[in-house]
Amino acid sequence: MQRIQIKACAKINLSLDVLRRLENRYHEVEMVMQQILLHDDVAVRWFAGEHGQNAQKEKVEIELSTNRPYLPRDERNLAYKAAMVMTDRYGGGRSGKIRIDIKKRIPVAAGLAGGSSNGAAVIHALNYLWQLGLGVKELCEVGSELGSDVPFSIMGQAKENTELGLAGDPLATHCAVARGTGTDLEPVIGLKSHLVLTKPPMGVSTAEVYQGLEIGKIERHPNTRELVTALAKKNYKIIQKNMINVLENFTLTRYPNVMYTKNKVERLFDEEAVLMSGSGPTIFALCRNRSEAQRACEELKTYNKETFWTRTTY
Numbered sequence: 001m002q003r004i005q006i007k008a009c010a011k012i013n014l015s016l017d018v019l020r021r022l023e024n025r026y027h028e029v030e031m032v033m034q035q036i037l038l039h040d041d042v043a044v045r046w047f048a049g050e051h052g053q054n055a056q057k058e059k060v061e062i063e064l065s066t067n068r069p070y071l072p073r074d075e076r077n078l079a080y081k082a083a084m085v086m087t088d089r090y091g092g093g094r095s096g097k098i099r100i101d102i103k104k105r106i107p108v109a110a111g112l113a114g115g116s117s118n119g120a121a122v123i124h125a126l127n128y129l130w131q132l133g134l135g136v137k138e139l140c141e142v143g144s145e146l147g148s149d150v151p152f153s154i155m156g157q158a159k160e161n162t163e164l165g166l167a168g169d170p171l172a173t174h175c176a177v178a179r180g181t182g183t184d185l186e187p188v189i190g191l192k193s194h195l196v197l198t199k200p201p202m203g204v205s206t207a208e209v210y211q212g213l214e215i216g217k218i219e220r221h222p223n224t225r226e227l228v229t230a231l232a233k234k235n236y237k238i239i240q241k242n243m244i245n246v247l248e249n250f251t252l253t254r255y256p257n258v259m260y261t262k263n264k265v266e267r268l269f270d271e272e273a274v275l276m277s278g279s280g281p282t283i284f285a286l287c288r289n290r291s292e293a294q295r296a297c298e299e300l301k302t303y304n305k306e307t308f309w310t311r312t313t314y
């Protein structure tokens, strides 16, 4: 039996712009995605079965466990689905069992790509355990079959999980500009910051938010180029000025709980350093140091149980 454990990190969107609705009901976006240290632990074991003639008859079995009993443990789980996609593509001639154990910390349906990070981790794990020798570009291509956020998770995990041997790959990065449907990724210099994240006790459907968005009525768009330059120059004033998420207005208006949380966080911080991540409902704030993040976390925990202090990865 061979085993690897992967740090499946969450992401935040430092900016999120929607440019247009596409014919396939997806949307063309332009966003800056940043990996954060808050992570799930994804352990993957490969029990090789018999080789030779028997291998033809046997196939690859997949088994999954998680500490969140309400999550599916079959192909509806992105980690399980990732194992299926990898088996379809690269499992030919192999027989045995893939055992996936997920210890979740990242809140679910939160705008933090928790599920995507689990899928990405399984793709990395099987590339490693099966010694496929695939680079980040090829792994991202597999990941894009699972979801729009999966390729970024693959790039981030390649940087953070050095034991995978891919940290030097040109596409391994903590931060990227995402274009197209979110899978066309350009590595950029990221943000070094402590953070507090807080999620009201509800989930948000990404599809509902995109479908509900009225693109013509968006009032403020982020300037992605300006944001990328500001990140490279560590110009926090300009970074904060461009921390705009065009999905925020829809989620805040539709869910008063999220609006309430955002107002609470804004009262603790400079308003410009506070933003909703992805389609929500998690609200994050940039903090000056760890103790500020810890203090804010204590305070916000009294409103939302799912409140964390963490930092970006860099």
Ligand SMILES: C[C@@](CO)(OP(=O)(O)O)[C@H](O)COP(=O)(O)OP(=O)(O)OC[C@H]1O[C@@H](n2ccc(N)nc2=O)[C@H](O)[C@@H]1O
Pocket: 013, 016, 025, 026, 027, 028, 029, 110, 111, 112, 113, 116, 146, 147, 148, 149, 150, 180, 181, 182, 206, 207, 208, 210, 211, 277, 278, 279, 280
């Ligand atoms: C909004 C973002 C920002 O990073 O993240 P989350 O809030 O989900 O974390 C992403 O664009 C979400 O990525 P992800 O959650 O992987 O989306 P997918 O599974 O690919 O798609 C879910 C649904 O969202 C809508 N969708 C997604 C991506 C996109 N560019 N346009 C869309 O309209 C589609 O309706 C799709 O059916």
Ligand SMILES: Nc1ncnc2c1ncn2[C@@H]1O[C@H](COP(=O)(O)OP(=O)(O)O)[C@@H](O)[C@H]1O
Pocket: 071, 072, 076, 077, 078, 079, 102, 107, 108, 109, 110, 111, 112, 113, 114, 115, 116, 118, 119, 204, 206, 278, 279, 280
């Ligand atoms: N491994 C997983 N972890 C979390 N959610 C998962 C997983 N697999 C499938 N899901 C499903 O995906 C949906 C979105 O999950 P998640 O990735 O946490 O949200 P978001 O994209 O908003 O960050 C949830 O409704 C959940 O049931």
